[in-house]
Amino acid sequence: MNWNFQLGIHPDADQLSVFVEGAATSREHERMLAHLAECAECRKAVFFMQPQEEMQAVAREPVKGWIWGRLLPVGLPAAALACGLVAVMVHIWNRDSALRNPQQVASLRKSEVHLPPTTVAPSTDSETVQRFGTARGAAPASNLSGHANLSLPKSLNMPESSGQAAAKVAAPETTAAGLSANAPVGRAGGSAGGAIGGISPELSLNGRNFAKLQQIPAPSSAQDAASQNDLAKKKDLGGLMIEQASGQDKALAGVSGRITDRTGAAISGASVSVRDAIGNTRQTTTSADGSFNLTGLPAGRYELTATAIGFKTTEQSIELNPSQLAMMEPVLDVGTVSGTVEVASAAAQLQTESANVGQVSTGQVVAEIPGVGRDVGVPSGLPVTATVSHGKRFISLDNAGNLFLSRNGAKKWKKINAQWAGKAVRIELTPAYSSEAPAKPKNETLGKASEAAVFLLTTDSGTVWTSKDGAHWRQQ
Amino acid sequence: MDIPPANINQTEPSGAEDCTASVAKGAAVEMELGPESRLLPEMLGEELWQAAGAELVELSKAEFAEALETIGAKDNFGLDPGKQANERQRETFWRALHLEELAIARGCALGRESAWRRFLAQYREQLTGAAVEMTGSVTLGEELASALYSELFGLTEREGKRWSPLLRYSGRGSLMGWLRAILAQRRVNQYRKIGRETELGEIEPAARVSEQIELKQLEDLRAAIKMTLSAASAEERFVLSAYYLDQHTLHEISRVLRVHEATVSRKLKRATEHLRKELLRTLRERGLSRRAAEEALGIDPRDVDINLRRLLQESEGGPNSNKADLDKGDLHKERQE
Numbered sequence: 001m002n003w004n005f006q007l008g009i010h011p012d013a014d015q016l017s018v019f020v021e022g023a024a025t026s027r028e029h030e031r032m033l034a035h036l037a038e039c040a041e042c043r044k045a046v047f048f049m050q051p052q053e054e055m056q057a058v059a060r061e062p063v064k065g066w067i068w069g070r071l072l073p074v075g076l077p078a079a080a081l082a083c084g085l086v087a088v089m090v091h092i093w094n095r096d097s098a099l100r101n102p103q104q105v106a107s108l109r110k111s112e113v114h115l116p117p118t119t120v121a122p123s124t125d126s127e128t129v130q131r132f133g134t135a136r137g138a139a140p141a142s143n144l145s146g147h148a149n150l151s152l153p154k155s156l157n158m159p160e161s162s163g164q165a166a167a168k169v170a171a172p173e174t175t176a177a178g179l180s181a182n183a184p185v186g187r188a189g190g191s192a193g194g195a196i197g198g199i200s201p202e203l204s205l206n207g208r209n210f211a212k213l214q215q216i217p218a219p220s221s222a223q224d225a226a227s228q229n230d231l232a233k234k235k236d237l238g239g240l241m242i243e244q245a246s247g248q249d250k251a252l253a254g255v256s257g258r259i260t261d262r263t264g265a266a267i268s269g270a271s272v273s274v275r276d277a278i279g280n281t282r283q284t285t286t287s288a289d290g291s292f293n294l295t296g297l298p299a300g301r302y303e304l305t306a307t308a309i310g311f312k313t314t315e316q317s318i319e320l321n322p323s324q325l326a327m328m329e330p331v332l333d334v335g336t337v338s339g340t341v342e343v344a345s346a347a348a349q350l351q352t353e354s355a356n357v358g359q360v361s362t363g364q365v366v367a368e369i370p371g372v373g374r375d376v377g378v379p380s381g382l383p384v385t386a387t388v389s390h391g392k393r394f395i396s397l398d399n400a401g402n403l404f405l406s407r408n409g410a411k412k413w414k415k416i417n418a419q420w421a422g423k424a425v426r427i428e429l430t431p432a433y434s435s436e437a438p439a440k441p442k443n444e445t446l447g448k449a450s451e452a453a454v455f456l457l458t459t460d461s462g463t464v465w466t467s468k469d470g471a472h473w474r475q476q
Numbered sequence: 477m478d479i480p481p482a483n484i485n486q487t488e489p490s491g492a493e494d495c496t497a498s499v500a501k502g503a504a505v506e507m508e509l510g511p512e513s514r515l516l517p518e519m520l521g522e523e524l525w526q527a528a529g530a531e532l533v534e535l536s537k538a539e540f541a542e543a544l545e546t547i548g549a550k551d552n553f554g555l556d557p558g559k560q561a562n563e564r565q566r567e568t569f570w571r572a573l574h575l576e577e578l579a580i581a582r583g584c585a586l587g588r589e590s591a592w593r594r595f596l597a598q599y600r601e602q603l604t605g606a607a608v609e610m611t612g613s614v615t616l617g618e619e620l621a622s623a624l625y626s627e628l629f630g631l632t633e634r635e636g637k638r639w640s641p642l643l644r645y646s647g648r649g650s651l652m653g654w655l656r657a658i659l660a661q662r663r664v665n666q667y668r669k670i671g672r673e674t675e676l677g678e679i680e681p682a683a684r685v686s687e688q689i690e691l692k693q694l695e696d697l698r699a700a701i702k703m704t705l706s707a708a709s710a711e712e713r714f715v716l717s718a719y720y721l722d723q724h725t726l727h728e729i730s731r732v733l734r735v736h737e738a739t740v741s742r743k744l745k746r747a748t749e750h751l752r753k754e755l756l757r758t759l760r761e762r763g764l765s766r767r768a769a770e771e772a773l774g775i776d777p778r779d780v781d782i783n784l785r786r787l788l789q790e791s792e793g794g795p796n797s798n799k800a801d802l803d804k805g806d807l808h809k810e811r812q813e
Contacts, residue, residue: 037713048660
């Protein structure tokens, strides 16, 4: 093949691709450029050959829209049906959990369970839909408020497995149903149904629940909706008539919220646990948006502990009132050291008939302590081996030895050009700043040169560099 | 770009014809090579054949060796023409090829079913994706890709023989890169069929330049630009054309040249300044006063960009330009060796 492109002779696809991929020799490269400078069409072809990121997005959009368009007729009714089911499930789960709380005084005797005549009816589709409608009406909070868990109290003393089931249910099923709330469906419904079928003799209900039950002798689980037979069977158990609970009614409480770092960024995968006075513990992890939800807790005082890798553990005391969903927004500080915040609270005051959502406490501000090891995303995409921060300045070191600086609290990163020879292996704060008290005066032993230095860098050749602002470095 | 409509409809056939002719010629060259003049040592040939997984695409050792020989001869083993490659250089050249992809392409060109299966599995989606990306439309992209498929399948019979452009893939670049290139060429052809009318608009700014600058001056400028450009390096000319004529961004140009955007910016600035200075000098040499020359180019530095673009467009479309020659030829007309 000749790379001497004379007039009217154009490079072929092979030559173009060799050029574009940088596989051409320097002479070929030169010849191609000379041709391209003259030939508008080959130039056009060469630019066409470049992958175009923006074009990709444009091109793929219609495909997506088309698929959704096709699924819409099926999806909408399915979502609506799922919504209805969710409402029913939540309601029943609510009752079930309340019933299973051993602290509640009331008891239920098997002999007293009977079916109200109104509940036994032929099950038709329209009826089911009607019931769903009723259920939705009866439990609007679960469907609309986004805090379905509010009406889903669950005992702290519940078996571990149920607790986990409840924690897991929210995400996948909710997405399927197209709900944005944390409404539990599916598995919760399943276990709720099972509970009613199997454990109902031990259950107790209060007057309110009883009233609701009579209102909705509805199906008991999501799976049941699929099969008419099942539906009919479960219905037998749906309309339980329950002895009026005697004594004080102890509604359950919960705590939910969002865990963020100092910059307001959500921390996902953080572990959140609450511990009551006796030492019973319930634990969950935060979702991708940093939110967590612990419900079904008996009212009382708890210690809430939030831990995340690379952050200091935060502990807070919270007081949960009955039927109350407390909102907590702990802010975690970067660092490995744990700090404890003790918040004293008053003795538990039981409130029997209120179902208010109350703001109990917001996250306690912990003194900003710079630390190491926060997992941040740096532009190189490589794993970060260490991150240090001072004020809003963050410096991250990835495992290839690249150093990145962020001046705005780890939001935007900029690569720091290496002024040192070799690879940076360690980044830390100078001793004056790495101690726990940020306001501590500068360490006198550090000498004048590094007096103001904040960041300390060690390269693989052993040289130590310091910097005050992270951008300008000086060898020690 | 203004393109004479004359050859528009002949684009594809003439391109294919040229390719066929050239390949037929290539085959003739191979025939002349006797077994004793083979450059590929048998040991190396076998090793490369295995490395390429040629057996999986039903390609015999002889067929693969032949492909390697042809490619080596065609590109003179990556050396400048006239130089004789020694054994080591040849081996390096062959080893650097995308052997596996070459085997697939050859297998496909020879109509081997297993090669096609592999080709479709590996490239079908990517190819359609690239076509959609290039055309910016799913319909157009799929159309472009399927047209290319039928071509690759060798549905165009020439002289009673099936012929696939895949025969021309050398393995020096990646097969996907080659597919992108051929798609881009087809796209350019499509583009000039579709975009011919809209491109007429581009003549307008040039007309305005003509109003601003007197005809004689314009002629001078054209000649001056041509002269200055011929002295510039190929890369500078490429950057100037891509930036001023095609109005690509610095970022796009930097991707083609595989350098940083800042480098392109610097190059462009240098080239522009150089061009301007040279033009001023030329104009003054031709008897224009400094003032008149500066006016012709635009005194305000901000105008220089615009004026340069117009001038370059002018010179591109001018009588001295080689554009007309280019348009007589076809984009896919390749040099016959």
